[in-house]
């Protein structure tokens with residue numbers, strides 16, 4: 398309750414206590430940064446930096462995830478414009494969306510309004526949803542996905558392979574990207590089961606014409622193994638942890 402009240406206050410204050418970190422997503426070919434994932438943190442006035450695992454669930458259960466999510470979308474727009482103004486090569490920014498947000502009837506409309514107000518093209522932002530989030534309430538979900546597609550807004554399936562779902566939704570839902578969950582990549586080079594799953598997932602994505610991001614890449618060995626499998630995009634501590642905007646900008650402009 399204390400955290401929930403603090404969150405409510407933080408939202409009322411216009412989100413000044415929230416900050417977004419950005420984790421680079423690397424192109425496997427050129428080791429160039431082609432994207433990043435926005436990850437929220439809460440700078441609580443007494444507790445200090447609170448990680449999302451400690452407050453996103455509270456935000457989801459209290460409904461506060463809706464205004465927090467809107468703050469995230471707007472802040473990402475502001476950041477994209479700052480990076481553009483600084484002359485950085487454009488990167489696609491991925492935003493995590495909880496099922497509570499996705500199931501909100503005004504989600505797509507609000508998303509579009511914010512991007513229009515901030516004058517950011519829809520193709521600069523991608524939405525990340527988990528399989529479980531996508532499987533809830535399928536009829537609504539299909540409508541929302543169709544609305545996103547009509548507007549050219551891309552969707553990635555986050556934590557792919559860990560949810561309860563059948564592969565048929567890959568055919569049914571129009572998503573552009575699979576993000577292979579870090580539980581499969583952490584010990585990839587030592588584990589036959591993980592190798593089989595990751596190899597099959599990359600093949601499946603290719604056959605379906607989908608992009609793939611391997612998450613949780615922590616070592617050079619794993620990154621090489623994934624590159625040999627033809628995995629096009631890599632994300633993980635081996636390349637970079639989530640960075641503040643200032644450090645992200647340094648990272649992206651570092652000499653090769």
Ligand code: G
Nearest residue numbers: 435436437448449450453469493494495639
């Ligand atoms: O950054 P970290 O690994 O601690 O994030 C933990 C989880 O919190 C992530 O898996 C992500 O799904 C969730 N998360 C992070 N930022 C956001 C956000 O802006 N919105 C939502 N809905 N979830 C987020």
Ligand code: G
Nearest residue numbers: 436493555556613614615632633634635639
């Ligand atoms: O569920 P989601 O994929 O959104 O979670 C992203 C979270 O995973 C981020 O909060 C980030 O801190 C964490 N993360 C990103 N890369 C790595 C990694 O290489 N190893 C570990 N252990 N965590 C990672």
Ligand code: MN
Nearest residue numbers: 434493525555
């Ligand atoms: Mn994610």
Ligand code: NA
Nearest residue numbers: 555556578612
């Ligand atoms: Na993930």
